[in-house]
Structures are given as structure tokens and as C-alpha cells.
Amino acid sequence: MMQAMAFFNVLEDHIHKNLACVAYRKPDENVIKAFLQKDKQSHKTTDFSESGFVFSDFCGSESLLIPKDQSDVISTEYEPEHSLKETLEYVPEITNSREQKKHEELVAKVIAEIKMGNMKKVVLARKEQSPSQLSALSIFKNLLQHYPKAFCYVWSHPESGLWIGATPETLVKVERNRFKTMALAGTQAYKGKIEDAAWTPKEVEEQKIVSDEIVQKLKDFKVASGVINLSDPYTVKAGNLLHIRTDISGTLENDNLSNLLESLHPTPAVCGFPREKAREFILGNEYSDREFYSGFLGEINLKQEVKRNSNRRNQENQAYASILKQSQIFVNLRCMKLVEGEAEIFIGGGITADSNPTAEWEETVNKSYTIKSVLVHQD
């Protein structure tokens, strides 16, 4: 482990030299890890068989990779610099801008398509520009501070540019032959108590489409070898927002990570249902290219040594530590691209037949706050 100051200095230097690197902290953990690529080559993966950190776009056309064997891997313990406020106070400014009109018109178009029976759900996203007073690493530190339950990262790569985010959504975690995923959807503002959250039928349906489709796709792609386990839906907090979540887990049929990712991505939490029609609509109608927003990112095929228990029965095995292969991949939400000091914030929301265009606009405004609130100095 390095001292935090040395860690951030090395990272900053790497970003400054425009060499590929990523630093991240997993939900509820207190270690920040970084992969600093040593060579200047642009590595990509197509079959997800390598070991390293992957950064994939929404379309699935580009999967950048920082290979472990080409990187220095460093880590530091994260200590919040000052006591943090649970929720940042914020009153969304809802302006009647041109952007709002454009977004609401597109939402209305989706609702009309859904009512014609072409689709059941489409996630519509937009991009918002916001000036930032801070450097990438200061923004990253603010995210670490305010979102302990999120996967917080900063990714810098000559091909993708600089991305920063704090996502609440796991795409998949694989450990040996077990996988865990989640269906996350439905959004409301957090008002002080998780228990007080009441969900409308629209939100319940929006989330159920996600969990049903994940299970169906796992079956279609023959991913799971037996029963797929599902929790009941429950409410989770992500920054200033609440979502509905179902946990889904099972045993893998084989260790083909590529097949698993293809079955899951893009889920109806970021695309829609049916997948292909929703994807086509998104690519043909959204005003901005999503790039890496709503794609996925994370560790793939990392090997970790696990020491055996030293109880008597295991004593003969003491000399052997087992190797655990694991992947932990997140959906790239609540994120921004930093372009010459300006933040491009990407936000979206699920549209179903019962959506209200103005409420959908407001939801994206609320979601943008996860990022906007950390673009300024914190005290």
C-alpha cells in the first residue's frame, strides 16, 4: 500500500502524460486501486479472456483494456478527509429550457411507440454540459467522499478521453463459478427515510421488466447451470436518489465471460425491452452519442490468492493456497466525460407507457446532481 499523497501524485503524473490508467474504489470498501499502463499501445479485448481492467462503450463496438501484465498496479487506503454529509442538499433547478422541450418531445415519441405495441420500455438519455472548477482528481476525491456505496472511478485513456463516475449498478460479479447480478430501476428523490419510499405501479413495472429480462437472457444464452436465485425487490439509496433493486445469482455453466456479458449487456435498465428494438430506437433518435455512458467497466479475470483455513482437517493442505479468479464489472452510470475543463454529464431514465414527459425530464435533472454536486469545492 502506498501513502495516499504519493498514490495521487503518481496517478496525476500518469494522467498528465496521457498514458492509459484507471483508479477505482469498490462499494463499501476503503482501498483505492489503480492500474497504470506502462506501454503506449491501445489495447482492446474482444473475448474478455485477458486479465485487467475493461472499459466498454454502450454499443459494444469498443472494449478498451488496460492489461494487468502491462501495468503497474498500486493501491492506497482511503480515508475521508472530513466527516461527510449523508446527502447533499440540493434543490434541482428545473428550467423551461430548449433541452427540456427536446427531451420531453422524445419521451412523448417513445410513449407513442410503446402504445403502438412496438416496445415495452426504452431508456432515453441526454447529455448536459457543465463548467467545472476542479481537476479530475479533485472531482474523483469528492465522489469517494460522498458516495461510499458506489463504485467510484476515474479512467483516462488516449482513445476515450477522461471519464469519472460513481455508479450504483453492478453488471456482474463472478467468483470462481458463481455469478451475481442485479436489476436496478425506478427512481425517486431521497427525502430522509428509505422506509418511507412508496413506489407507483409504473416504477414497479419498469423494474420488473429488468429482472424478468435478465433471467430470460441468462436462460437464452445458457449461462446458468441450474437454478437462478432472485431476491424480492427492495429499495436502495444511491446518493440523493432511491431505486428498486432485485439481486440475481447462480452458478455458471462454463467460464466464458464473453457469453455472460453478451447475455446481460445492455439490460433494460439502460436500453429497453425488447433489447434490439430499443437499441435501434436509441441509436436512431437520441441527440447525443452515448459513447461510454451506459457501457460497462471493471476488473476482469483477476487472480487472487486465498489462504486456506488453518483448522486440523485442512492441515495437509496448508502448503497450498487456492487461486480465486474474479471479475467485477459495473454499469457506467452517473458519469461524466471531462473535456477541457467542461463536464459532459450523461443521464437517462426508463420510459414506459405510463411515463409523464415532464416527470421524466425532472428525473434526469435529479440524476445529474450526483455528478454536478461534486464539480465544485466541498467544505
Ligand SMILES: C=C(O[C@H]1C=CC=C(C(=O)O)[C@@H]1O)C(=O)O
Ligand atoms: C439510466 C440511468 O439509470 C438507470 C438505473 C437506475 C434507475 C433508472 C431509472 O429509474 O430509469 C435507470 O434505469 C442513469 O442514471 O442514467
